Each structure stands twice: as C-alpha cells, then as structure tokens.
Amino acid sequence: MNPTEIKKISFVSGPGIPLKGNDLDTDRIIPARYLKCVTFDKLGEYLFYDVRFNENGSKKEHTLNEKKYEGATIMVVNRNFGCGSSREHAPQSLLRYGIKALIGESFAEIFSDNCTALGLPLVTAKKEDIENLMNFVEDDPVCEIKIDLEKLEVTYGDFSILVQQPAQMRKALIEGSWNSTGELLSSLKEIHLVKSKLPYLNKFNF
C-alpha cells in the first residue's frame, strides 16, 4: 500500500451527542453476540444495542435513540471509555454508526490504539469542561462542535476549551501515518535483523 494514500486528519467537526457514564466498556459498546461475523460491515446497527433496544427489538429510552441527536458525529463521553476487551468491533461500530471523533475525560488504552489505527480521533479534556460541553450539547444539539487537532482546541458556540491528545496519536493523524502497515513494512531489512538476533528464535545460541 502507498502511505501517501492515507488521509490527513487535523480538523473534525459536526453536531454532538453526550453519552454519560464512567467506565463504559466494550461489551456495552458492542455486545459479544454481535461479534459473530467475519466482516465489520453491519456493526453500526448494533452500537450500544442492549442499552438502546429491548429484547423484542423495540427502542428503549436512550440518548442514542433521541431524535434530536440524529446525525450527530462527535461523541462526548466521561472517564475510561472503551475499557474491557480488545475488540476493534467497538470503534468499528462507532465509525459505521457515523461517529467521526470522541471527546472524553479519558479512554482505555487498547481502545485508544484501535481508534488511532482507524483514523478515529480521540481527545481528552478536564472533567468540568466535559460536563459543560455535555450540558451545552443537550441544550443545543445542532450546534457544530469543531475539533482542531493542530491547536488542540475544541470550539462550540461562543466557547472554546483546550484538549489533549497523546503526541504520537496526534502526529499520526495530522501527518496521515495512522495506517502504519506501509511504514512498518518499509524497514523489512531491519525486521529480519532483529529476528536473527532473538535467542528464542535462534535455538538460544546467543
């Protein structure tokens, strides 16, 4: 693959949706029974399925079912979002549902890596800033939330907040190197060299 084909992501904007709660785990984001698939294609339909739908398929009262948040692309969350399993099905279902970026207090580590690998930006902000942003979005769900990764700034209405993003994730998104396969493959010679020096792959002759 040609690394130049990868999209550079430095700015994302869209209407928001607040999803309250700490430690929202990957089983909640996409229940395990929907992992029975060999492609990610249909996962958007099952995002947060068990909190959105009753067993008979009828809708429950849930933020994601509210008409005012239809078409939202920026999800605002609290602490340790995406904890639990390594299933990429979780960010895949967010992406396929239409989410383009998440703003939260903090994110679980594997979830965060998976999002980077998919070019789905995550930024973190202080607890108070998240609360204010959530309240704002509840009152004004059509307002465009703008995330500027270069400036590490989120603006909405008349407000702006400073956000954080791990430097390596930011660089990968802004420079368009988040799909790392091509870059990793470009050091094939060095890969072979490291392999040839590992005792356990060389009969422990070291």
Add this chain to the structure above:
Amino acid sequence: MGKTLLDKIWELHRVRTLPNGKDQIFIGLHLIHEVTSPQAFQMIREEKLKVLFPQNTFATVDHIVPTDDQSRPLKDPLAEEMLVALENNTNESGIKFFDFKTVKQGIVHVIGPELGITQPGMTIACGDSHTSTHGAFGSLAFGIGTTQIKDLLATQTLALSKPKIRKISVKGKLGIGVYAKDVILAIIQKLGVNGGIGFCYEYSGEAIQNFNMEERMTICNMTIEGGARMGYINPDDTTFNYLSEKEFAPKGEEFKRAVSWWKAIVSEPNAKYDDTVELDGSKIEPMVTWGINPGQAIGISKTLPDLKSLNSNERETAKEAYEHMGFESGKPLKGIPINVAFIGSCTNSRISDLREAAKIAKGRKVAAGVKALVVPGSQQVQKAAENEGLDKIFEEAGFEWREAGCSMCLAMNPDKLKGRELCASSSNRNFKGRQGSATGRTILMSPAMVAAAAIQGSLTDVREFL
C-alpha cells in the same frame, strides 16, 4: 541504574523509532482466534499484502465453540462460518491451527502455555485483551485490535508506545481458602479499573513467588481489568520447571542455554520503577464482586459499601451497579441466592483450578435449582481432569461437565444467562450483558468459591467448606 525486564525485552525487540515517535517492535509470537482475525485476513487480501512469518503465528478456536456438541458442521451457522474462515485463512497462509482434531484445541491463553509455545523473554500479541495472561512467564504480552493484527501478519511488528512500569508487591502468606483470583481482585479493587492506564505491571513479593504457574497466569490474566495492557512476573525456577518437557519448549542442551538466557532477562535489583504499590497478602480474604466492573469487589465477610463512603467518580457507577444488581448498601453478599455457577474461562479453567473446585464439590450436591457448569480450558485440561476422575466428582455432585472453550465468560456460544439470573462465575468480567443476557448479573470469584456457592445455593465463604 538497573534495568527492568520490560526495558531489556523492549530494547531487544525494537526495530526502530518511527517518525511519529512510536517504537516499531518485533513480535516473537502471534496468537490468533476466530473472532478478531477474519477481518484482518480480509484486509491483507484487499491491500495485497502477505503473511510475512507464518511460522511465528499459531491459531486456535475458542470463543464461539459450543461446549456440548462440537461435531461439524457446528449447529450455529455463524459460528461454523467463522471456524471455516479460520481454517481457510490458516491453510492459505501456512499457519499452524490447533483445531478439535489435534486434541490440543482450547482457550488461546490456556493452550499457549500448556504447549510450551509461551516462553520467557518473548513479545506476544493476540487480538484478545487477556493476552496479558502470558506475562506470567516473564514475557511482554498484550492484546491488540484487528487492524494491528493486519500489521502483525504483514510485518511481524507493531507500532507501540513503551509503557511506564509499576511494581506491585504482594507480601506475606495467603490464608487458607484465599487464591490467586482473590489477590488480583484485591489489587484491582485497590488501584481501580483505570488505575493501570499507561502502565505495565510487574508483580512480585512472597505471595506471588509462592504461586505456581497457573496461579501466576490468573494474576497476569486480569491485569487488563485494572487498565494495564500488560503485566509480568520475572521468570524463576517455577517457570523453568513448568516449561521443561513441554511440547514446544527447547529440549536438552538447548533448554540449558534457554534457562541461562531466561535468568539474564529478569529485572535487576536496582531497577527504576515509575511507581510501586504494596499489599499485605495475609490480609486478603476470599473476594467477590458486587457491581458491574471488576474493581467493585469486597471480601466475602464485608457488607456492601455505603455510596457516601465512595469518591464522586466511583459513586455514579456504584449507584448504577446497585440498580443493575438489585443490591443495597450495608447488606452482606453472603446468603444471596444464585441461579447459575460457572467454572471456566482463560482466568480459571486450568487443571489446578478444577482440582480446587473438585475438593469442594467432592461428596456434596449442587443445590436444587442451580445450574452448574464446569468448562475446562482446553482439550488437554479436559483429558487430564478425566484421567484424575475430576469429571466424575463434578458429575456426581450435579455439575455439568463440558468440552473446552470460552463458554459463559462472554456467551458467544450457546452457554448464556437468561433474564436476570445471578451467576457465581470464575471468569474475569462482570460487565452488564457480559454473560449473554442484558439484564443478567455476574459475581466474580475464585473457582473454589464458585463451587461452594453452587453447593450452598447462595453466595458463601469457601473457608467454611475447607
């Protein structure tokens, strides 16, 4: 300043630093299973890549396998489709697949160690967060997502950030009826479910050193439940003795050379840690969870915490947990009736787990109305247990003796809770909906505690059965 095992193994596997600042790390062992790999193989085909070193990847099938009838085709057509995809992908790429026919199939984190594929000093990755299990051998082992599986298949490397390191020392001797599961639940309870983000854990101290390899695997397995992606225990004689004679472990002179290298990779006494935490093992009692994440745990003799005693961050989740579980602060968990008892999962389905549970079950009967399942972690564990007659002990007591797989830990197979059933479970996650019913309820505990609860028909203290 001395180096930790993390420092040494990281440096040894570092290919280069990437322009974005991450390190490109060579992965010595890649494990795959049917749930998170098919999409990665699809990406490999679409991007016209190939599997670079198929001999460094091993496959098994575990998440979707039924535990009652494993004849082909599997009754669930989606499960069969996933199994066929894995067969085709491993065949086409030349990857070794431990399927049912090999009699070496089982949960990926059970078979790697028991076959001796997992060894000290390795970097190990798998599309499964409980890959941290393999850290018990003194390897750097962690879970990855599907796009990273693609990277790994195509390049045998990953783009990673080196974690910080926290030393967790468990001093003293454990009491009777206190197991590795109780120790790791106590650690997560103390540090919180997000306390480990950005860290690799190094477990040490008398209690950890006294553990056998299977107990160490239980500790490292649940590292991810505390937010840390990987955790390890420095290898020692317990590790080397376990590995000698294992199928894929080095033999003879090569084994001797291996041991001398394994001894050289351990953390040095003057190594620097970003953080250290100490626990007194002698004060840990049998633990049970009361909520919807593994950090919400207490000793079985305690009463449920008062919401006011928790900090504001924990209070909201605790309130949600009490609503979901139907529990009230101030009340004990002991005595609460259970509907289901599950012994199994990559945390606690090895032969020593089954032996401890069988000691409790022997000569007793599962309480009326309780559905009790024992699911061995692998075909080899199943065979070993049957050779010792553990299957008979369980069956005579009224437990169902099943075939190997992940089963009711995450309910991707037919083993599921129904409605609001309450399950005493030796698995690793008590998330809402985890065991197959959105309203189902999970209480995590050691396998011996699960057996005791099954007999009593309610949550109980295993120490009364010993």
